[in-house]
Amino acid sequence: MPRGSTRPTSRDVAEAAGVSQAAVSLVLGDKWRGRVSAATADRVRHAAQELGYRPNLAARNLRLGRTRTVLLVVPALTTEFFAGVYTGAARVAAQHGFGVVLYPSPEGIGPARDPFGSAQAALDGVIASSMAADALTAIRGDQLPLVMLDSDPTGSQGAATVNLDIADGVRQISGHLLGLGHRRFLHLAADIPSWTFEVRARELAACLVEVPGTSLHVARAPISFEDALAATQTALTTPGPRPTAVICDDDKLAAGAYKAARRLGLRIPDDISITGLDDLALARALDPELTTVHLDAERFGEQGMKALLAVLDGRTPPEEDIPVHLVVRGSTAPPNA
């Protein structure tokens, strides 16, 4: 037993096993082959077990100069999407003996003045999701290895990037709706300055401009049920021919669009088709179930973490986009008349 009630240290283990502290470190660090006899190694392991020894991570981190801990910066945790990203990143991290600390940037997507303010941990690297460029600069100042998720590759200042192939998702949506015969579209866009949403707008416009006779209106709303409802309602009641399909930047917006359509007495999908993007649990709870683009959040987090591990290893991370796929459910149908 160590004196007092403090946690046992490697020295306590050494004493209990009748060896030096260095031997304990070698054995428990699995570097004992050819340096310590198997019998002694066993004694040490038993003593450690007996005392309930757990290494002091602060001391180890100080000694090694690294912490095997990385920071994941995400916008506010308001959907399960980022929970999935975290889960995926944490899983891969754990497999490599790393831990992940979460930092929900208080200002949401956009500039974060003090990227690490509340993160008490000492860090080996950072994964930043959907961040604005100025926050990026603040982070880079710390010289930490950095991976950006869903961010403009051209503005990433040399940081590695991992992206979902959102552009392809938009192509799949527009292809689906055009194939059904839709020509008049409303784009319910997230009113957030973020690359991932710019891509949606740009790609959608590019897809539709190719097809003669199409029209595209854009409504903007913050990602909230109420705002989406209001914006859609306004957009659908403006004079002129009504859009037959509403393409929403994400599922939450789509839920608002559903309610707006219902308020106006429109049936989904008979009178109006609606699509989302994310494939949250919400998508299946809506009635009819939402046609949307499935994003594999966990895989996204996994890839992000793998890229960061590569950077930490001095390797160059692969730059492939993560595929996404359209899930056709009940909210889309050919336009009537």
Next chain:
Amino acid sequence: MPRGSTRPTSRDVAEAAGVSQAAVSLVLGDKWRGRVSAATADRVRHAAQELGYRPNLAARNLRLGRTRTVLLVVPALTTEFFAGVYTGAARVAAQHGFGVVLYPSPEGIGPARDPFGSAQAALDGVIASSMAADALTAIRGDQLPLVMLDSDPTGSQGAATVNLDIADGVRQISGHLLGLGHRRFLHLAADIPSWTFEVRARELAACLVEVPGTSLHVARAPISFEDALAATQTALTTPGPRPTAVICDDDKLAAGAYKAARRLGLRIPDDISITGLDDLALARALDPELTTVHLDAERFGEQGMKALLAVLDGRTPPEEDIPVHLVVRGSTAPPNA
């Protein structure tokens, strides 16, 4: 400039300011009054600023024997509820200079064999949410200050507990439905061995037994859309008089119940009333909007963190339950006939 490209240490700052390392520590630790002149203190601060000095947390943690970091153990991050708990806990923590590391127990609610397996951080304390008793024992073995969220106070082995007043929420639901005239109930229960769900079942039974002429059937399902759908569908098609109200253990189950009701051609709330519990974003997206009990997840997390801070301070945390309130929306109405 320090030699090489390593991060500047307090010694580098000392050299730049022409003082000893101890002086730097005193100044930056704000313990310099009466020990260092104001002019020197300024020189030190400027030097630190100039070099971009940031203290090495591993070294500080080692020296101080504490990390100002706590672990929040939650079941899988599949709903925004636990995201809210985290957000609240992290906010309070940040105000006190603490960080929060998240550990989503891989086995979900229930036994967690290796509570800290993937948590690389050195910890000052633990907040554990909805955990089973055996996992608790494993945690207690580590002698860390512990606060339990939504856990059986009688089985908490002396750990502080913070609970939502779920029992009161159940009373509000049953009062609401009984007041509307309902007498035949289906309880769609979460098929998870956790105290928070046991409370729901016990309290509901207790509420209904007081009222003559009531019947209560119970269906069980894991918390998933599909399972809830299947369980409800089975329960509603068994012979005998059909329940007029379905009380669900949480909103996600309610979403499944909605779909089951629709499949059977039942209108909500005309033919059947449905209630949830949580008040997730989902609740407002359903059509009609879900009558449910609002849980203030962020406040829950805040209270949990405050309790842990109290324990760390040697104070006794208050043992008050957090109030919840019924939100009546469109999914409940008097039974027809």
Next chain:
DNA sequence: ACGCCCAAGTTTTACGTATAACGTCCTGCT
């Protein structure tokens, strides 16, 4: 004039770990 205390620092130490550098047998070979 002498001692004392205070301001303004400095020197030293400890936290617990990982590892480089250094001993000491003993075995086997020439």
Next chain:
DNA sequence: AGCAGGACGTTATACGTAAAACTTGGGCGT
């Protein structure tokens, strides 16, 4: 017989910080 070298360790040191213990040079009271 002598000696190389492997097996099995030990000793010593550094990581960066906080803080206790020590130093030094006035200024002030008596």
